[in-house]
Every structure is written in C-alpha cells, then in structure tokens.
Amino acid sequence: MIRAQGLTKTFGDKVAVNGIDFTVEPGRVTGFLGPNGAGKSTTMRMILGLDAPTKGTVSVNGHRYASSPAPLREIGALLEAHAIHPGRSARDHLRWMAASNGIPTTRVGEVLDQVGLDTVAGQRAGRFSLGMGQRLGIAAALIGDPPVVVLDEPVNGLDPEGIRWVRSLARQLADEGRTVFISSHLMSEMALMADHLIVIGRGTILADCSMQQFMVDHAASYVRVKAPQSTDVEALLVGRGLEVTRTGDELRVQGLDAPAVGELIGSHGLLLHELTLVRSSLEDAFMTLTADSVEYHAKAADEIKAGGRS
Amino acid sequence: MTSQTLEQSLPRLAPRGGFANVLRSEWVKLWSIRSTWWTLIALVVLGAGLTTLMCWGNADWLASDDADESPGSFITWGMMIAQVCAVIIGVLTVTSEYGTGMIRTTLAATPARGRVLAAKAVVVMGVMFVTGTLTALLGYLGGNYFLDREGIGMALEGDVARAMYGSGLFMAGLALFSLAIGFIVRHTAAAISIVLGLVFVVGNMVLLIPGELGDFITKVMPGNAGGEIATPVSFNPDLMGPWPGFGLFALETAALVAIAWYLLRKRDA
Numbered sequence: 001m002i003r004a005q006g007l008t009k010t011f012g013d014k015v016a017v018n019g020i021d022f023t024v025e026p027g028r029v030t031g032f033l034g035p036n037g038a039g040k041s042t043t044m045r046m047i048l049g050l051d052a053p054t055k056g057t058v059s060v061n062g063h064r065y066a067s068s069p070a071p072l073r074e075i076g077a078l079l080e081a082h083a084i085h086p087g088r089s090a091r092d093h094l095r096w097m098a099a100s101n102g103i104p105t106t107r108v109g110e111v112l113d114q115v116g117l118d119t120v121a122g123q124r125a126g127r128f129s130l131g132m133g134q135r136l137g138i139a140a141a142l143i144g145d146p147p148v149v150v151l152d153e154p155v156n157g158l159d160p161e162g163i164r165w166v167r168s169l170a171r172q173l174a175d176e177g178r179t180v181f182i183s184s185h186l187m188s189e190m191a192l193m194a195d196h197l198i199v200i201g202r203g204t205i206l207a208d209c210s211m212q213q214f215m216v217d218h219a220a221s222y223v224r225v226k227a228p229q230s231t232d233v234e235a236l237l238v239g240r241g242l243e244v245t246r247t248g249d250e251l252r253v254q255g256l257d258a259p260a261v262g263e264l265i266g267s268h269g270l271l272l273h274e275l276t277l278v279r280s281s282l283e284d285a286f287m288t289l290t291a292d293s294v295e296y297h298a299k300a301a302d303e304i305k306a307g308g309r310s
Numbered sequence: 311m312t313s314q315t316l317e318q319s320l321p322r323l324a325p326r327g328g329f330a331n332v333l334r335s336e337w338v339k340l341w342s343i344r345s346t347w348w349t350l351i352a353l354v355v356l357g358a359g360l361t362t363l364m365c366w367g368n369a370d371w372l373a374s375d376d377a378d379e380s381p382g383s384f385i386t387w388g389m390m391i392a393q394v395c396a397v398i399i400g401v402l403t404v405t406s407e408y409g410t411g412m413i414r415t416t417l418a419a420t421p422a423r424g425r426v427l428a429a430k431a432v433v434v435m436g437v438m439f440v441t442g443t444l445t446a447l448l449g450y451l452g453g454n455y456f457l458d459r460e461g462i463g464m465a466l467e468g469d470v471a472r473a474m475y476g477s478g479l480f481m482a483g484l485a486l487f488s489l490a491i492g493f494i495v496r497h498t499a500a501a502i503s504i505v506l507g508l509v510f511v512v513g514n515m516v517l518l519i520p521g522e523l524g525d526f527i528t529k530v531m532p533g534n535a536g537g538e539i540a541t542p543v544s545f546n547p548d549l550m551g552p553w554p555g556f557g558l559f560a561l562e563t564a565a566l567v568a569i570a571w572y573l574l575r576k577r578d579a
Contacts, residue, residue, distance in 0.1 A: 048418045051578040066421035069328055077418060083411040085343060092342035100335035100419040102328075140415065 006056035018203035031194030032183040072144035086126025130157030187283035219285040226274035353395035357445035360388030362452030373460035382543030400488030405498040442481030469542040476539035493570035509533030
C-alpha cells in the first residue's frame, strides 16, 4: 500500500505537486494519469525517496521508504528505461541490485526468465532495443519479489506482444494481492489495464475513483438519432425537455437513454433510421477533465485543433 | 492474499549486515564494466612501463658525474603519469551513474545514501591501493634491472620500500579525491577536468608564483603534497616531506568527502 498525505514539492517558486492525498490499495491495478508536467514523475520519485517532499509525507507499507533496510523487497520500481549502465550486461545489472539488498542470486535467473531476456542476459544493455530495456527495467522491479510494484510508463517502446505481456503481468501481480501503481500517458492502454484511476493535473488530484466511475462521471455520452422527419423528431424531443443538438442530418440527444428515446419517437408514429448510444473514450474524458490543467496550454490547444480537424 | 500476508511470506532480513550488502553490490558494479579493466591495464602499463623506460634511458647518465638528479627520483617515475588512471576510476565510479540515470536505481536500492558513498570509497580505495602498490613493484623490478647494470641499483628497503606502498596509498587517496569531486559536480568531463587541472596544471603553475607565498601554495596543492610519498627522492626538494605531505593531502580529501556526503544527502537524485 502507498499512502500520500499533503504531499507537496516545489522547485524554486514553481509548485510541482500541491498538497496531494491519495492511497494506492493492494489487489488492484491503479493507473496514474496526467499530462506532461502534471507532477507524475515527481510524485513517483518522492514515493521512492529520491526527491525529498517540501511538505507532507508518503509511506510505503506504513513506513517511510528510506527507513527500510531492504527496500527492493518492499517496493519494486521501473523508473525510466535509461536508468541502466549501457556497458553492463543485463545479468550483472540484476546481480548488483540483488547483492545490495541481500536477495539470493537465484532470483536473477528467475526474473530474467519471467521477462523473456534469459537468452540475451550476457549482452551489454547498451545493445538492447527500447523494448528490451523496458523488460530489463521490469525485471529489476521484480527482483525482490516486492508486495508493491511501481511502473512508470511501462509500455513505452514495447511492441504489441510486449504491451499485452505488461497488461497480463500487471493483472497477475494485482491478482496475487500486490499493490500495482502504473503511470502512462496512453489513455487507451490505461482503459485496458487499470481498475482504479488517479488523475493528476498541475500538481493536484483531479479524480481518484474506479475506472467505471470515472467513465460515468467524465465521459460524455449521447444518443445519436437519424430520422427522415428530423424536424418533427427534434421538436418532439425538445418538447420533452431534452437537450438536442443538430449536426448535419443527425440529432445528438442527452438526458435519456437509447431505448427510452426510441420508444418516445415510436409512440408518436415517427420513423427512425438510426438509434445509437455514443460514449466518448477514456482519452476524450481525460482531455475534458485536464483541459484547464495542461501545462503548456496555448501550444497544446493549437496542436489539438490542427490535428483533430484535419 | 493481502499485502500484509504477502509481506510476511517474504524472508525476513537480518536488521544488521546492510553495509556488507552495499559493499558487495559496489564490487559487482566495479568489475562488470569494461572501462574498469581498460583503465587498470593502462595504469599497470603506464606505471611500470614508463618507469622501466625512463630508467633504461637515463641509467648511464644517472651513473655518471654529470647527474644532478637521484636514481630514487626515477624508480617510480611512471606512477606520476599512471595517476591519471586513478582519477578516471574514481570519477567514473560516480559520474557514470549520474550520466546514465542509474544513480536513481542505486539510491532506491540503498536509501541510506552515506552507505553508498562509503561503499564506493572502500571498494575503489582497496582496488587502487593493491593495483598501485603492485604496479610500483613491477616498475621497480623493471627499472632497477637497468640501474643495477650501471651499478646504481637500489635495495627494496627504507624510502624505496615506502615509495612502493606509498604509490598504492597515493593512488587510493587520489581515487577518493576524484570520487568526492564526482559526487559534487555529477558530470564526467567536468570532474575529470577539475581533478587533472588541479593536480597536473595548477599544481605545476603555482611554482611560478614568486616568494614565500608561491612556495607555500606549491607545498599545499593536493597533488604536490600527496604525491611525494610515492617516490623515494622527490624531484622538488622544497616540498613538505612524504608523511606530513600525505597527511595534509588526506585532510584535503577528507574535507571534499565531507562536502560530497553533505550534498549527496541533501540534493534530490
């Protein structure tokens, strides 16, 4: 379990993380979402005792990380793919890590097998592809068989097979009762992986809820209606106090579910060509939620417009 | 399974014995990169090879009446050059981790940061003391062969014997000095430049400062103060003497280590 209380980090007069409280529970995959510069990495570094909080505390399994005699047995972390010396072999990298926490050397072979690097264990890590580097980083996170696993952008650089592997690994770790905390900027990936979401923007927590609750709360949904006599249908729906917007020949109806909209139209003898419940993706929901907290706002907004409308 | 039961299912660690683990870890790190091997090979080749070469080239001059230097100044000559390798090993032990971001993995594995510094220091100093002493001995064997042929060979005793383990001590001290600079500036090129500049360039340029002030600064420069212990007879007769000089060098190094320790604990990784 990871618990942050009033966690704050300032760099000069810039507030990176602003008094956040959250708890990452065992037995489920918790996703940590946020735009660039939102404070994700800073938070993760404070969890691991690498950055000292300006105010507040963060504890792992009930105590401060730095007070653990063998922290790799308590929390395993994939920080960044390049936190590995390129001249050292995968096996040697895991050997020194195991030695530092008194972990038996047999674990080195076990985790190399587990991440599928056993055949290249003797090769220097500098020759690894980005994906192999990620696998080595994940092996390093698992070396101490820790009850808490923190993965920062684990699917970065992985091929589709690798992404599926990380997904099932995260699930397996959570099912074993471990605390799994994963940051990713890939919202669609998070939708497939996480049970619970913590969304951070500009150093504050914007949402801390289950994935389903997040979709209900933040993902816009509407019923798309196409009908030959659309003016009549529109008048009917508006007459019932529903919110209707017209886009070309389709009507977007909010405030009632699809079957009810269909029954209403049918009961007035009007024809219906299409009736669809449209729900925005997690990505859209995330964009909506963080629209005001994106760090590089003006530029990002222009890019979204340019990219989305072309 | 809850996290509590999972935690309990892990083998409990002995509360003490942590430092031995960190030492072992730093030992594995040092020997698992090629630059360590290359640098140590260079140290032996330069240290023993150049000593032998200088003794071979100067033996007949040293034995003649024209000689105004002692053979004792030549018997560890190569170590003056080989000390560059001690600087490189000391600096790289630290800055290669900062350059690759690996320092975060290290500090996450060992949150007691003072232990990381101490373990690196012990491992590097141990290796440099042994390598430095053996290299000086090898150079003595090679160089003294040529001095012997001219009848000016030296026995391995007194100041000559002291210069052997003195070479090891100076190499160990210089590596620690470099390691501390590495923790302070956290950048390979900057750290190597600072140490080499201080020891080789500034250390010799201060000779040009006139008067007593110049003499004083020359004496207390780390390379000049610490290096005398590595040679039976110094080229510069005005230095502090082997042991007082090394004592001062040890104090200067200790001060740098204290600064490095303070910064390592205080700064975010």
